[in-house]
Amino acid sequence: MSFQKVLIVDDEAPIREMIKLALELEGFTCLQAQSASEALPIIVDQRPDLVVLDWMMPDVSGLDFLRRLKRDDNTREIPVIMLTAKTEENSVVNGLDAGADDYISKPFRPRELISRIQAIMRRISKMTGDGLLVVGELCLDMKGHCVFVDDQLVTMGPTEYNLLKFFMGHPDRAYSRAQLLDQVWGSNVYVEERTVDVHIRRLRKALKPAADGVDCGRFIQTVRGAGYRFSARLASL
């Protein structure tokens, strides 16, 4: 639904639930899959920001699945964290070779998982350690679920909030209306593409609070014929 979607791939439901619980408390949205075959369509459809992948799975091994992801252009860029049992320590090398971004050995401390995830999120996004997305005068507090423009609280609807959260997490890249619907609304709802325009409009409006205030709506740029882009840089680019 929004920025910071984490897909948890593990055949053991309790482990998935524990990870999910811990991550949700930190403001992440979680998707689950109990096998590689179940995970693949989810990755394609939902495009999670991160995959937490168990090493041992019933159908395809974690390593094979990882290799497959890293071979495909469309999934290559998605960061992956591997979960390995202690007895599989040597597999870590293989995992990292195959393109995993990090690994954690089981039994693991959930806090550790969260730390690593946040580290990776920080690396790929502008997120700070405490759940703050900051771009220019714009600040989005994921924990407090609120947005500040020039240190001043601004109000917006949930959809505008999710839209902004997604944009701030994926800056400098143009997204088509269809992609935005998938990422922000969810891939299994049907709404008109033009609806995106209206919400973009509402978001821009919300980010231009006072008459004298800074117009942060400029961060959202129209890419004619393609969609919209959030960028800290202004018109040039």
Add this chain to the structure above:
Amino acid sequence: MSFQKVLIVDDEAPIREMIKLALELEGFTCLQAQSASEALPIIVDQRPDLVVLDWMMPDVSGLDFLRRLKRDDNTREIPVIMLTAKTEENSVVNGLDAGADDYISKPFRPRELISRIQAIMRRISKMTGDGLLVVGELCLDMKGHCVFVDDQLVTMGPTEYNLLKFFMGHPDRAYSRAQLLDQVWGSNVYVEERTVDVHIRRLRKALKPAADGVDCGRFIQTVRGAGYRFSARLASL
């Protein structure tokens, strides 16, 4: 943010109960775990403000567990008090080396435990040493189990009190109804999510005592589509 939840990790139930009793008399909420493996998920889910850790435990030794907590960025800051038998006096050094904030040797007087906990409270938390949570005109007395608005006693039901206590201990953060049910009601009870709304209403009402009095209900903000948030700052930071 404040000391209210204390996790007691000990394999002996009578000891846990004794500590629990003493702490609850002082206004603390207690969580219990009889082993390190049981304690970990609780620490992640509930994020206690303090851990009272027995030195001798069946699965992982207290020292190992402590080291584990202190190695992780996200659990490092949680203060830990070690319980050691007299015959393990030399282990105290190890414990303090590993990052314990204090220790108490068994058999101990409950008063002693409470004093140490309060000392740690004073040292680390925002809370005053007297068990007071203060935000603006709002003051929650954990010892007296009562709430003051503008130095005037207000009455509310136990649930509203717990809700407020949780909120005041975790300000500036939005919680979903499900999370509030977990944190305030307990994670294994089933009640309707809308019930939260009603108690929020009752709490707000209780915090708006007189017609002329300050409306402290404003501290509790509705985050549409997400839940509720307690925040000292008003609309404009």
Add this chain to the structure above:
DNA sequence: TGCATTGGTAACGATAATGTCACATTAATA
């Protein structure tokens, strides 16, 4: 037992959010 307090739920009205349309405006192209 009778009464008071508290907790959970349902119901209903108020309010905010959503999706869609019609029309205005802007940009691209010939």
Add this chain to the structure above:
DNA sequence: TATTAATGTGACATTATCGTTACCAATGCA
């Protein structure tokens, strides 16, 4: 410039969410 496609904008009906009240069950206490 004329034309066309793409986007901006305001308004509207519908829906979802929230606030509030009322009610009943459970509990505790005299």
